[in-house]
Amino acid sequence: MTLNENDKKIIFDSIRDIHDFPKPGIVFKDITTLLNNKQAFKLLMDHLEERYKDYNLDYIAGIDSRGFIFGAPLADRLGIGFVPVRKKGKLPSTTICEKYELEYGFDEVEVHLDAFNEEVGCRVLLIDDLIATGGTAVASAKLVKDTKADLVEVCFLMNLDFLKGVPKVEKIAPVYSILEI
Numbered sequence: 001m002t003l004n005e006n007d008k009k010i011i012f013d014s015i016r017d018i019h020d021f022p023k024p025g026i027v028f029k030d031i032t033t034l035l036n037n038k039q040a041f042k043l044l045m046d047h048l049e050e051r052y053k054d055y056n057l058d059y060i061a062g063i064d065s066r067g068f069i070f071g072a073p074l075a076d077r078l079g080i081g082f083v084p085v086r087k088k089g090k091l092p093s094t095t096i097c098e099k100y101e102l103e104y105g106f107d108e109v110e111v112h113l114d115a116f117n118e119e120v121g122c123r124v125l126l127i128d129d130l131i132a133t134g135g136t137a138v139a140s141a142k143l144v145k146d147t148k149a150d151l152v153e154v155c156f157l158m159n160l161d162f163l164k165g166v167p168k169v170e171k172i173a174p175v176y177s178i179l180e181i
């Protein structure tokens with residue numbers, strides 16, 4: 001199911017640009033103004049439910065932290081489980097982790113070793129609000145695959161196309177992004 005142009009515009013217009021946050025030169029895409037807009041939030045969630053209802057998914061994995069905001073309610077709508085992919089040091093049980101490069105230095109994402117209940121080949125959708133360079137999503141996608149789950153698709157609300165992150169993720173799994181920016 002594709003989103004019609006009018007609904008896409010309502011969602012796009014609900015996202016606020018904050019210039020020079022968190023540092024000079026960055027335009028931060030602020031989704032808080034989407035979340036407190038009940039029409040835009042519902043349109044987005046309806047679209048995600050419609051798209052993924054026939055994918056026979058077993059789990060939604062959401063990327064820390066804004067991937068949780070869309071991933072958890074989507075999992076609930078689809079009647080399936082939700083798995084948080086977290087930044088290093090937040091998960092309490094045994095984890096596997098994946099390092100990725102930032103502009104300056106490295107970061108790590110983690111998932112519980114038993115996050116998908118050791119169901120080999122379970123069907124997983126990975127979700128985040130935005131893809132920029134793709135570092136976070138590539139590391140998260142690798143983690144899901146390391147658990148022996150079947151990563152069916154990686155979904156983003158927004159793709160900052162000029163940063164060329166999507167082709168990197170596409171080497172691991174198919175990508176769907178709703179808004180191209």
Ligand code: AMP
Nearest residue numbers: 027028029130131132133134135136165
């Ligand atoms: P990257 O690893 O470079 O693809 O960055 C993606 C992660 O950073 C996502 O979790 C986004 O939520 C966040 N992010 C990166 N750039 C922006 C931006 N311009 N506005 C909002 N969030 C961003």
